[in-house]
Amino acid sequence: MESLTFRHTTQKPLPGTRAQAITGVVASGNLEILLERVLPPDAFEIAIETPIAGYGPVWEAVVADFVARAQPGGVRISINDGGARPDTVSLRLLQGARLLEA
Amino acid sequence: MADWRGERKARDARIEAGRAHARGKVVPADAAVALLEAVLKPGDRVCLEGDNQKQADCLARALSQCDPAKVNGLHMVQSGIVLPEHLDVFETGIAERLDYSYSGPQGARVAKMLYGGQIKLGAVHTYLELFARYFIDLTPHVALIAGVSADREGNLYTGPNTEDTPTIVEATHFKNGVVIAQVNEIVDKVPRVDIPGDRVDFVVEADTPFFVEPLFTRDPAAMTETQILIAMMAIKGIYAEYGVRRLNHGIGFGTAAIELLLPTYGEKLGLKGEIATHFALNPHPTLIPAIESGWVKQVHCFGSEVGMDRYIRERSDVFFTGADGSLRSNRALCQTAGLYACDMFIGATLQIDLMGHSSTVTQSRVAGFGGAPNMGSDPHGRRHPSDAWMKAGREAQVVGDPALMRGRKLVVQLVETFGDKLVPTFVERLDAMELAKKIGLELAPVMIYADDVTHIVTEEGIANLLLCRDADDREQAIRGVAGYTEIGRGRDRAKVEELRARGIIRRPEDLGIEPLDADRSLLAARSIKDLVHWSGGLYEPPAKFRNW
Numbered sequence: 094m095e096s097l098t099f100r101h102t103t104q105k106p107l108p109g110t111r112a113q114a115i116t117g118v119v120a121s122g123n124l125e126i127l128l129e130r131v132l133p134p135d136a137f138e139i140a141i142e143t144p145i146a147g148y149g150p151v152w153e154a155v156v157a158d159f160v161a162r163a164q165p166g167g168v169r170i171s172i173n174d175g176g177a178r179p180d181t182v183s184l185r186l187l188q189g190a191r192l193l194e195a
Numbered sequence: 196m197a198d199w200r201g202e203r204k205a206r207d208a209r210i211e212a213g214r215a216h217a218r219g220k221v222v223p224a225d226a227a228v229a230l231l232e233a234v235l236k237p238g239d240r241v242c243l244e245g246d247n248q249k250q251a252d253c254l255a256r257a258l259s260q261c262d263p264a265k266v267n268g269l270h271m272v273q274s275g276i277v278l279p280e281h282l283d284v285f286e287t288g289i290a291e292r293l294d295y296s297y298s299g300p301q302g303a304r305v306a307k308m309l310y311g312g313q314i315k316l317g318a319v320h321t322y323l324e325l326f327a328r329y330f331i332d333l334t335p336h337v338a339l340i341a342g343v344s345a346d347r348e349g350n351l352y353t354g355p356n357t358e359d360t361p362t363i364v365e366a367t368h369f370k371n372g373v374v375i376a377q378v379n380e381i382v383d384k385v386p387r388v389d390i391p392g393d394r395v396d397f398v399v400e401a402d403t404p405f406f407v408e409p410l411f412t413r414d415p416a417a418m419t420e421t422q423i424l425i426a427m428m429a430i431k432g433i434y435a436e437y438g439v440r441r442l443n444h445g446i447g448f449g450t451a452a453i454e455l456l457l458p459t460y461g462e463k464l465g466l467k468g469e470i471a472t473h474f475a476l477n478p479h480p481t482l483i484p485a486i487e488s489g490w491v492k493q494v495h496c497f498g499s500e501v502g503m504d505r506y507i508r509e510r511s512d513v514f515f516t517g518a519d520g521s522l523r524s525n526r527a528l529c530q531t532a533g534l535y536a537c538d539m540f541i542g543a544t545l546q547i548d549l550m551g552h553s554s555t556v557t558q559s560r561v562a563g564f565g566g567a568p569n570m571g572s573d574p575h576g577r578r579h580p581s582d583a584w585m586k587a588g589r590e591a592q593v594v595g596d597p598a599l600m601r602g603r604k605l606v607v608q609l610v611e612t613f614g615d616k617l618v619p620t621f622v623e624r625l626d627a628m629e630l631a632k633k634i635g636l637e638l639a640p641v642m643i644y645a646d647d648v649t650h651i652v653t654e655e656g657i658a659n660l661l662l663c664r665d666a667d668d669r670e671q672a673i674r675g676v677a678g679y680t681e682i683g684r685g686r687d688r689a690k691v692e693e694l695r696a697r698g699i700i701r702r703p704e705d706l707g708i709e710p711l712d713a714d715r716s717l718l719a720a721r722s723i724k725d726l727v728h729w730s731g732g733l734y735e736p737p738a739k740f741r742n743w
Contacts, residue, residue: 145617151679178613179679180421180654187711 106134106166114192124177143174202371227257242335245275246358251341253401255280302560321569329366338367349395352385355499355522368394386519409501413451424713426452434470437583445542449609451481458488475533484719496524506733533570538583539605551645554627571643590661612678621682
């Protein structure tokens with residue numbers, strides 16, 4: 094098990110008012126994402142628990158692209174990863190942000 | 196004086212020796228070993244029919260039980276190395292040399308035996324290439340084939356899985372070889388004559404029906420959003436863009452997703468009748484919704500697929516069927532159709548390098564490629580135009596007089612950037628090259644060479660390699676769709692944006708596709724059961740795909 098945390102400053106807060114959302118499933122090759130609107134509006138943090146070590150740079154790149162695209166200010170994300178591929182992670186992050194915006 | 200009929204006399208002597216174990220042409224299963232020991236000579240070239248799907252398994256068991264003191268040093272020339280017996284004969288010395296095309300399930304053992312020197316390998320061919328050599332320098336002395344039924348004259352019904360049989364018999368029988376067929380049953384009258392009886396010397400009544408595996412059934416329930424997104428991009432960015440009507444699909448989940456999106460997403464884009472109307476393809480169950488919705492006009496098949504027989508019988512406007520109503524498949528002719536009559540091949544691979552060479556060979560497995568290298572190549576013998584072919588030709592760099600331009604076949608690789616267990620699809624160097632060095636292959640086992648590939652589609656976008664003008668364009672186009680793999684993260688971002696401006700790389704948003712719309716609700720069928728419903732109950736899935 095490897096634990097990773099990344100923090101970013103965003104240009105704007107994520108739109109919407111919903112406080113919390115959960116998406117995805119805990120399964121091999123998939124992941125579960127918990128999103129909570131608990132941080133200052135220009136802060137973003139993500140905490141990842143993954144069974145596959147050595148993919149830090151991949152996670153870092155996936156998260157950076159997500160932040161640039163979604164501008165998720167105010168959001169803290171916790172990920173319980175089941176060894177998902179980066180494209181699945183990316184998709185779940187965007188799905189989660191869309192849920193929180195609703 | 197020279198004897199110009201020596202081979203014929205030798206064949207007559209072999210048949211005479213075999214007759215001792217037969218009643219007429221019919222041989223009981225328990226006499227199969229004795230028959231083979233009587234007919235085979237050391238060093239013979241033997242085709243033990245191992246097709247992509249059906250297997251002459253009763254004869255394979257018999258061959259592996261022959262006495263190596265009597266039968267040895269055989270040169271096996273068959274398209275598929277599928278059953279354990281296909282390799283057992285190399286361990287006992289019954290066989291020595293091998294020329295083949297595909298060894299999916301036995302790939303790891305083939306690699307081990309090549310490395311250990313137990314197999315002397317000629318080459319790993321494409322199907323069409325091996326069949327061609329049957330008529331030039333790899334003509335079998337003896338062919339051991341599989342059919343559904345035979346009459347006592349030897350007339351054979353090979354049925355829906357006719358596959359390689361007509362080609363093998365053509366080469367063997369008409370060049371003084373002996374043809375031995377195993378059949379599931381001896382009947383008074385066969386449903387139709389697929390192989391005329393005068394080309395069949397012995398018929399073995401097998402103890403069990405021949406083995407055939409459902410290789411082309413993809414369960415829609417296992418399809419992911421990423422595969423759906425890739426399929427949407429392919430439909431909008433390639434099928435629609437080039438107006439591809441005549442094509443061949445690979446066997447992966449990506450192309451299965453495309454099949455299931457035609458009646459939904461394709462319909463929404465108004466593409467019905469404009470794309471995907473004529474196929475060289477096995478009868479994929481996932482094609483049922485597109486057929487039922489009137490998308491697909493015609494399908495010619497390499498082989499059949501378990502469970503599809505009744506459906507095919509009731510859809511003879513679409514499939515090729517005999518007077519008895521059942522499917523007639525033919526691998527050699529369908530491969531030829533895929534090569535010359537299709538404008539596009541679209542399929543998956545395991546590894547792609549920075550030039551675009553691709554291979555499904557990994558360090559420990561020599562699987563062979565079957566038909567992909569043939570269908571996934573630009574046939575320089577083609578002389579008929581089509582809109583799709585000409586457009587691709589125009590996009591490739593035209594040198595010299597444009598009036599002498601020829602078209603290009605679209606060869607599309609549909610891949611996810613990471614495969615199973617987070618193994619990257621994009622690599623600096625193909626494992627195939629390492630393997631070739633390790634076991635001393637003169638030719639690295641490349642499935643599709645870079646100069647044949649026209650597009651690579653991943654979840655990140657489409658790279659159009661036809662529009663690349665130099666090696667740097669090409670490398671960055673590939674890196675630009677390689678996602679978060681090391682190859683992808685090593686991209687030159689400015690160059691990739693330039694390629695995007697030139698239309699060489701297209702992102703989902705450039706195609707008007709929202710990745711979050713790639714949802715399973717877009718699939719025309721979301722389970723095997725849905726496919727059964729679409730077929731009106733005619734599709735009968737094998738037990739391992741039934742979970743209701």
